[in-house]
Amino acid sequence: xxxxxxxxxxxxxxxxxxxxxxxxxxxxxxxxxxxxxxxxxxxxxxxxxxxxxxxxxxxxxxxxxxxxxxxxxxxxxxxxxxxxxxxxxxxxxxxxxxxxxxxxxxxxxxxx
Amino acid sequence: xxxxxxxxxxxxxxxxxxxxxxxxxxxxxxxxxxxxxxxxxxxxxxxxxxxxxxxxxxxxxxxxxxxxxxxxxxxxxxxxxxxxxxxxxxxxxxxxxxxxxxxxxxxxxxxxxxxxxxxxxxxxxxxxxxxxxxxxxxxxxxxxxxxxxxxxxxxxxxxxxxxxxxxxxxxxxxxxxxxx
Numbered sequence: 001x002x003x004x005x006x007x008x009x010x011x012x013x014x015x016x017x018x019x020x021x022x023x024x025x026x027x028x029x030x031x032x033x034x035x036x037x038x039x040x041x042x043x044x045x046x047x048x049x050x051x052x053x054x055x056x057x058x059x060x061x062x063x064x065x066x067x068x069x070x071x072x073x074x075x076x077x078x079x080x081x082x083x084x085x086x087x088x089x090x091x092x093x094x095x096x097x098x099x100x101x102x103x104x105x106x107x108x109x110x111x112x
Numbered sequence: 113x114x115x116x117x118x119x120x121x122x123x124x125x126x127x128x129x130x131x132x133x134x135x136x137x138x139x140x141x142x143x144x145x146x147x148x149x150x151x152x153x154x155x156x157x158x159x160x161x162x163x164x165x166x167x168x169x170x171x172x173x174x175x176x177x178x179x180x181x182x183x184x185x186x187x188x189x190x191x192x193x194x195x196x197x198x199x200x201x202x203x204x205x206x207x208x209x210x211x212x213x214x215x216x217x218x219x220x221x222x223x224x225x226x227x228x229x230x231x232x233x234x235x236x237x238x239x240x241x242x243x244x245x246x247x248x249x250x251x252x253x254x255x256x257x258x259x260x261x262x263x264x265x266x267x268x269x270x271x272x273x274x275x276x277x278x279x280x281x282x283x284x285x286x287x288x289x290x291x292x
Contacts, residue, residue, distance in 0.1 A: 003205045004197060004201050004202060004204075004205050005201050005204065005205075007197065007201075011195070011196075011197075012197075014195050015194045015195025015196065015197050016183070016194070016195070018195075019183065019186060019194070096175075097172060100168065100171050100172055100175065101168045101171075101172075103171075104164060104167055104168045104171060105164070105168075108164055
């Protein structure tokens with residue numbers, strides 16, 4: 001796939017992954033105080049629970065990817081991306097999309 | 113997300129009262145009235161789920177646009193770029209992605225605004241957002257031009273940083289709409 005001028009997958013990963021951690025850190029830092037301010041209400045909120053479950057699944061998906069397909073990245077760094085890696089990517093997009101939608105739904109189930 | 117106040121679904125008569133002191137001219141007023149009563153506007157406004165659905169789609173578009181703009185800004189702000197990848201390399205892949213995000217946001221955003229014209233038209237945060245949006249799109253086109261004409265690295269980085277600042281302004285003023 002021609003992205004970033006045909007850079008090897010490992011190079012793109014090395015460039016981008018540290019910043020995904022920064023993003024996750026910022027969201028946790030801002031999300032935790034928001035949660036703390038109404039923890040009791042949120043605990044029972046079905047959308048909030050689904051969001052946390054999806055976050056967990058997204059984390060597990062990333063962990064599995066790094067423990068399996070990405071271990072052998074040297075073999076597919078430049079050539080065609082293997083189906084397994086594409087599957088991990090597709091699942092990742094779906095899960096993070098779910099996190100966003102579930103996050104928006106929290107307000108719908110919010111009792112005030 | 114959790115603090116997002118519920119969007120106020122005022123009936124049209126009350127919504128009119130909540131607009132600011134500058135009463136819209138009769139042409140604008142009749143246009144707003146027409147928009148409000150179009151079938152699309154009415155359907156979205158009266159649905160329990162439409163606004164929430166469009167807001168979710170709006171957020172997904174934001175992930176694409178905001179993510180691309182942020183990565184370009186990080187690459188522009190650092191001497192080594194993003195892990196050795198500079199603005200010119202990243203922009204060729206990221207700007208089309210940002211464009212897709214913008215398209216998604218413009219469609220979902222237009223539908224939401226169309227359903228409640230009295231809520232959006234007089235809202236100062238909405239007006240500021242639209243102004244910043246025009247500037248952000250213009251500057252982003254400037255970045256696209258600079259990349260394709262292979263202008264100097266400094267010029268490309270400046271465009272990328274200015275674009276990021278403007279997109280940030282669009283996002284913040286958009287968040288602010290709900291407080292009016």
